[in-house]
Amino acid sequence: xxxxxxxxxxxxxxxxxxxxxxxxxxxxxxxxxxxxxxxxxxxxxxxxxxxxxxxxxxxxxxxxxxxxxxxxxxxxxxxxxxxxxxxxxxxxxxxxxxxxxxxxxxxxxxxxxxxxxxxxxxxxxxxxxxxxxxxxxxxxxxxxxxxxxxxxxxxxxxxxxxxxxxxxxxxxxxxxxxxxxxxxxxxxxxxxxxxxxxxxxxxxxxxxxxxxxxxxxxxxxxxxxxxxxxxxxxxxxxxxxxxxxxxxxxxxxxxxxxxxxxxxxxxxxxxxxxxxxxxxxxxxxxxxxxxxxxxxxxxxxxxxxxxxxxxxxxxxxxxxxxxxxxxxxxx
Numbered sequence: 319x320x321x322x323x324x325x326x327x328x329x330x331x332x333x334x335x336x337x338x339x340x341x342x343x344x345x346x347x348x349x350x351x352x353x354x355x356x357x358x359x360x361x362x363x364x365x366x367x368x369x370x371x372x373x374x375x376x377x378x379x380x381x382x383x384x385x386x387x388x389x390x391x392x393x394x395x396x397x398x399x400x401x402x403x404x405x406x407x408x409x410x411x412x413x414x415x416x417x418x419x420x421x422x423x424x425x426x427x428x429x430x431x432x433x434x435x436x437x438x439x440x441x442x443x444x445x446x447x448x449x450x451x452x453x454x455x456x457x458x459x460x461x462x463x464x465x466x467x468x469x470x471x472x473x474x475x476x477x478x479x480x481x482x483x484x485x486x487x488x489x490x491x492x493x494x495x496x497x498x499x500x501x502x503x504x505x506x507x508x509x510x511x512x513x514x515x516x517x518x519x520x521x522x523x524x525x526x527x528x529x530x531x532x533x534x535x536x537x538x539x540x541x542x543x544x545x546x547x548x549x550x551x552x553x554x555x556x557x558x559x560x561x562x563x564x565x566x567x568x569x570x571x572x573x574x575x576x577x578x579x580x581x582x583x584x585x586x587x588x589x590x591x592x593x594x595x596x597x598x599x600x601x602x603x604x605x606x607x608x609x610x611x612x613x614x615x616x617x618x619x620x621x622x623x624x625x626x627x628x629x630x631x632x633x634x635x636x637x638x639x640x641x642x643x644x645x646x647x648x649x
């Protein structure tokens with residue numbers, strides 16, 4: 319994959335004007351107020367497994383519209399009784415098309431001493447991985463394949479209104495759990511999960527850190543016109559048929575653009591970007607990073623595509639997060 323985006327020095331300065339609706343904040347305040355009419359308290363069921371060093375819980379959260387959203391909650395087993403009563407916690411969101419999978423696929427954070435909530439993505443989980451368990455009971459007007467165009471003519475009906483709300487409600491829910499320190503919650507995710515982490519950070523107060531990896535769902539107008547890969551190409555195919563709907567479609571997308579959430583964050587961030595990424599062009603990642611309202615760092619992988627840093631990046635995340643938490647008061 320050749321480099322088709324801007325040179326790295328220009329990417330570091332790339333801070334585009336991105337369309338932002340006048341009622342952006344009012345829209346999200348109304349959306350979250352409606353969702354928070356349902357209690358935050360999640361339902362946990364202990365799962366017996368072969369993971370002797372990790373406690374596993376099946377979790378159901380009240381998401382958008384009170385819809386049940388599944389998650390895994392993993393805790394390090396406190397055999398020696400040395401762990402603090404309340405743990406720093408990582409809430410993680412998944413990539414496009416995947417589900418929450420199986421508990422043993424998510425051991426990194428719990429093995430590092432954190433409580434870890436891994437949220438399922440409504441309606442997804444059948445594209446790759448070990449499957450998902452959360453339905454999306456809401457329909458939409460005619461749409462293309464995938465999820466990007468479901469309800470795209472109205473922000474109220476758009477698929478990601480529900481998913482972004484689920485992401486915020488996962489934070490609300492995890493903060494109610496006995497073993498979680500509510501003042502030391504971090505969000506992370508790769509690709510779609512990175513986009514959800516950015517949105518959740520822009521819509522939630524009091525996060526200690528945000529870690530978006532090669533994030534999707536940023537700077538839509540550039541991404542849709544630049545990459546030939548799905549999921550952004552879902553929008554291209556839809557608009558190639560529905561030629562008269564370009565303006566309303568991009569108006570809807572502006573309510574969900576990661577750049578607009580980045581402007582509203584108050585937690586430090588560690589991004590990652592891959593300069594050969596054909597799915598989430600580097601300039602779209604830098605657009606969100608360079609608009610980040612708090613301190614932000616970015617790890618650049620010059621010769622990687624959308625896989626980014628993978629396990630190598632987890633090592634960097636763990637060290638960076640430990641530095642963010644150093645000196646933080648324990649709840």
